[in-house]
Amino acid sequence: MKFLIDNWYLVLTAVISGGLLLWTSFRGKAGGVSTAEAVRLLNREKGVLIDVSEPEEFAQGHAVGARNVPLNLLTTGEPIKQLPSNKALPLVLMCKTGARASRAAGILRGQGFTQVVPVAGGLAAWREASLPVEKSAA
Template identity: 40%
Template sequence: MAFLLDNWILVALTAVTGGALLWSVAREYGGGLPRLSPAQAVQLINRRNAVVVDVRDAEAFGKGHIAGAVHLPESALAEASARLQRVAKRPLVVVCASGSSAAAAARKIAAAGAFELHLLAGGMTAWGEAKLPVSR
């Protein structure tokens, strides 16, 4: 106990660093949203007619995207609620470039209504590594 009292700054710094690390990991893993491998995403698309929502910018989307994907860049998500309501009964797979920003985009989509949301783990990078087709 004396060590903790004598080194309270070190203890506080350790607690803050640990909290920041946990927060970072929780954000990256989608805050509880299911993360799908590319193969699982294909199954969801084929079996349940899932809609792929690509949140990358127009340039990245134009270079290649999953066939049938809906392009909704992160900057336009707030205004996209009417567009998303048309597919509200179908699962949504949110895709970004590497999987790091899809969770934040999915939270914005969730705020627009009740959707069954999934994240593509690894984003389009993982999709390409799995050698799955893209549309241009």
């Protein structure tokens, strides 16, 4: 006990550094999944890729195979045909930066979808990972 009292600053440093390590690991999960994990969910778990960008943004460029469901459409409570009827399928959400996708994830969980994850970094991270992107016909 005398060691702890005499070296309180060492103990405090160890506790703070451990707390920071835990915080960053939890923060990484809350911010979304990596592009590699997103691809795994899409390919192996039969996930559905949903882009919550506005139609104009979606037309300028989106991940290949993505379905466009704008964020404001999710808040109406109306049935959306682009969403799968099986609420247990993984939904991988994307937008330009990932911010809207994170909000959309909360909305969709509230609607009963059980596996909803945003892509951390959004379309920018998708492009950075050299994953396929396409533009819609105008």
